[in-house]
Amino acid sequence: MIRLPGKIARTGPRRCRRGIHSLRAKLTIVNVCLLALGIVAATAVSLMGMRHYLLERVDAELLMSRNALGRSGFTQKEIDSLSAIGALREQFMPDASGAGSLPRSSTVLVALDADHRPIAFAQVPPTGRQLELADAVDDPEALAASAEADDVSLGSDPYRVVGTTLADGSMVLMATDTGAVHSGMKKALKLDLALGTILLTFLAVATMLGTRHRLRPLEDMVETASAIAEGDLTRRVPAGHDPVTEIEQLRVALNSMLHQVESAFETRENSAAQLRRFVADASHELRTPLSAIRGYLQLYDKGMLREPAERTRALARMTAEADRMGRLVEELLTLARLDQHPQLRLCAVDLSRLVRDAADDLRAQQPHRPVAVRAEGAMVVQGDESGLRQVVGNLLANIRAHTPADAPVRVELAREENGDGPAGGQVRLRVADEGPGMDREDADRIFDRFFRASSGASSGAHSAQPVGSGLGMAIVQAVVASHGGAVTVQTAPGEGLAVTVALPAAARTLTP
Incomplete structure (x- = not known):
């Protein structure tokens, strides 16, 4: 195992840092937010569709009754004299006095005179609910001329109301309670919110577990980089059991880079060792002739070479060592020139x-x-x-x-x-x-x-x-x-x- 020289401080953590800034948490938050937006959009569309469908049915019944009453051509007096007034009372007058035994109906009908004041209909005076209906409609004529129903509130209850004009100029307002529709929508909204919460929780847990498995190679890369920063150049990123293509490509590229870094470090260490050995050897080779020359010069300086033969021998030895040193320097220059790849x-x-x-x-x-x-x-x-x-x-x-x-x-x-x-x-x-x-x-x-x-x-x-x-x-x-x-x-x-x-x-x- 190759170790970097000296102590190198750790530059990264052994594990990916947890917290809101981690990639795992960000992916989880993004997935949960996207699913929440999808649930909200789907719930809104479904509730709007359900409301439109149910209210359309209520409006269809009201408009059918209004058209039937308008096409009949009856006047207020003719309606009062009809023998079928009992059936009308059972259907439209649940709060009429003396009719306490009749079941409460979801439809309210009130007659208005030419001045838009509530009057008796089918010989039954207007009840409190009918009076509330008359007060809730601001412009009965516009309502009678409209081809669509309108929303009104009677007390705290929502209603859909339509109007029609009889042959004698009087008007009749008909309203149907839509509380059941709104109650059903509220129940559907609560159900959607409950299911959405369960889905969001499940998605958050699944995303956390999935990203933990998928991002494990990234954590291995962090551990490998930390080990290399501490000096272990032989570490490599291990292969995953189910690798993602992009992460596997990153792992292969990182391992290739680490192999090149290790090879470059080995080459640098070998080059440095060779350079140190070369300098030491060159110094040793140059020191030998220099020491010989210096020794003979010291002998000559101290007058120890008195005989001509001794001086001749010393001069020959110094010349030989100088020639040897010159040849050595020439060979070193030749190698230096060849190392620079000269043009031959x-x-x-x-x-x-x-x-x-x-x-x-x-x-x-x-x-x-x-x-x-x-x-x-x-x-x-x-x-x-x-x-x-x-x-x-x-x-x-x-x-x-x-x-x-x-x-x-x-x-x-x-x-x-x-x-x-x-x-x-x-x-x-x-x-x-x-x-x-x-x-x-x-x-x-x-x-x-x-x-x-x-x-x-x-x-x-x-x-x-x-x-x-x-x-x-x-x-x-x-x-x-x-x-x-x-x-x-x-x-x-x-x-x-x-x-x-x-x-x-x-x-x-x-x-x-």
């Missing part, structure tokens, strides 16, 4: 010519070392000649410095047509020796800067007296990589070291 001066380079030149240099420096070169014609690559010459020189210099002087060396050049270079092929340079070889662990680090193997005299290893700066193979890898090639190593203890360099072949081949 590409041209057609005959790699076989560079190999023969380097082999001749090795034979001149170590005449007793067997050096075999095998190159079938010219091997042309597109590259920077100075860089490629440095690659070949470093490979042979590595063998010269770290293997016995009589260890055989084989240098082979071959072209493979099935490669993937610009011309459809690759040029392979293989430099192998028969030295003591290297351990697998040391071979994996042979291209590290300032690396020297810990074993005895072997390819890339150092003896009791360190030889070289440990930058040669690093330069080889950097130059080859800048040319679009690759370097591989094959070695084992006692089997020597073989380095293979693969470079893209050029589009044309030179004649040797």
Whole structure:
């Protein structure tokens, strides 16, 4: 598990905060409010429809009675003399004196004279309810001329009233009690409110439970972010059992981002460790020649180099250490330039010519070392000649410095047509020796800067007296990589070291 260095304060809670500002509460409130608006709208529409339907039936009965009475052509006197007055009294005069045994009717009828004053109808004087009806209607003529019923209140009871004009000019007002309609509407409203409250409660509970399940991945993301903020870069957001598409996409994207963050942190840590190791190794390599030069200068300053031979030897040693330090600085500058990916001066380079030149240099420096070169014609690559010459020189210099002087060396050049270079092929340079070889662990680090193997005299290893700066193979890898090639190593203890360099072949081949 990777931990961030130092103590990092927690930047987020482990759980989503509860309260009115949480997403769960907001979703619940929104759903409940929307359902409440729907219930209110549905209740209002249903009550209005029921009221319109019931009142329409009452109005239809009133208008039918008014039309029947108006079309009859009766006068007030003719109505009084009718033999069927008993039936009229039972229907319209529930409060008439002497008719206490008649059942109370929901319809009230009152006759008015030409001055709109209540008069007896069917020889029955007006009752208190009929007088209230006459007083409640302000304009009987307009009511008689209207094609619709009107609302009036008799005491605390609601009524619907219509009017008609008889043949003698008198008027008759008829009203029907609508209290039952309003009572039924009130009961329906109470029932709707009760059912609406139950539905709202059920929806609130269901929304809370549903959002708790659906938003659980978001809480996992908060926990993961908090753990990462505390230093655990390996944490990831777990997958849900029934993921929502959008939340699952967010989880995948977040995990991908966290993987990249972890990789970037590992890369930064590795780069920082390599930089620290590089600075320490470079300081150590530069300190050695500087210490030697300083020591000889102190001997000379104190007059301890009295003999000319001693002064000559000291001057030679200081010159050698200065040259060594200069070579080290030059190699460091070369690596720094390669790290910046400079623009190479590409041209057609005959790699076989560079190999023969380097082999001749090795034979001149170590005449007793067997050096075999095998190159079938010219091997042309597109590259920077100075860089490629440095690659070949470093490979042979590595063998010269770290293997016995009589260890055989084989240098082979071959072209493979099935490669993937610009011309459809690759040029392979293989430099192998028969030295003591290297351990697998040391071979994996042979291209590290300032690396020297810990074993005895072997390819890339150092003896009791360190030889070289440990930058040669690093330069080889950097130059080859800048040319679009690759370097591989094959070695084992006692089997020597073989380095293979693969470079893209050029589009044309030179004649040797």
